[in-house]
Amino acid sequence: MRVKITEKLSEIGDIIQEVKKSSEDIGAILVFIGVVRGSSPLGKVLRLEYEVHEKLAYKKLEEIAKNVKERYSVIDIVIEHRKGSVNRGENIMYVVVASKHRKEGFEALMEIINRLKEEVPIWKKEVTEHGYRWVEG
Numbered sequence: 001m002r003v004k005i006t007e008k009l010s011e012i013g014d015i016i017q018e019v020k021k022s023s024e025d026i027g028a029i030l031v032f033i034g035v036v037r038g039s040s041p042l043g044k045v046l047r048l049e050y051e052v053h054e055k056l057a058y059k060k061l062e063e064i065a066k067n068v069k070e071r072y073s074v075i076d077i078v079i080e081h082r083k084g085s086v087n088r089g090e091n092i093m094y095v096v097v098a099s100k101h102r103k104e105g106f107e108a109l110m111e112i113i114n115r116l117k118e119e120v121p122i123w124k125k126e127v128t129e130h131g132y133r134w135v136e137g
Helices: 011-018 053-072 102-119
Strands: 002-006 029-037 044-051 076-083 084-087 091-099 120-127 133-134
Touching: 002 053, 011 029, 011 076, 011 091, 029 102, 044 076, 053 076, 053 102, 076 102, 091 102
Parallel strands: 002 076
Antiparallel strands: 029 091, 044 084, 044 120, 076 091, 120 133
């Protein structure tokens, strides 16, 4: 289990290989990649700017990963999230879940993503061609 907040995400293939080594019982590896969308209600998105309370964010991400791992009996979890400026089309975050079976893997993945957006102190400013706004959730 690993969490990381960074200006540069790891290579997704490296993360998958890392997770595969955690157990011979893995039957499914599920990957979520968040990407900066090109449009919003304000118009064309230029970039997103992330501000993070790192100490609390790490603590909360670790808590979520531990809780979800136990709840769904998944084998391994890796969460990486960007901080700073992220341009349109770039990857924002990875959530990788390894499980014996796909059902618990999908359930764990969805819960991690939903809780991350609701509970982790990471704030997003959307910068568009017409201005900017702070985005909730």
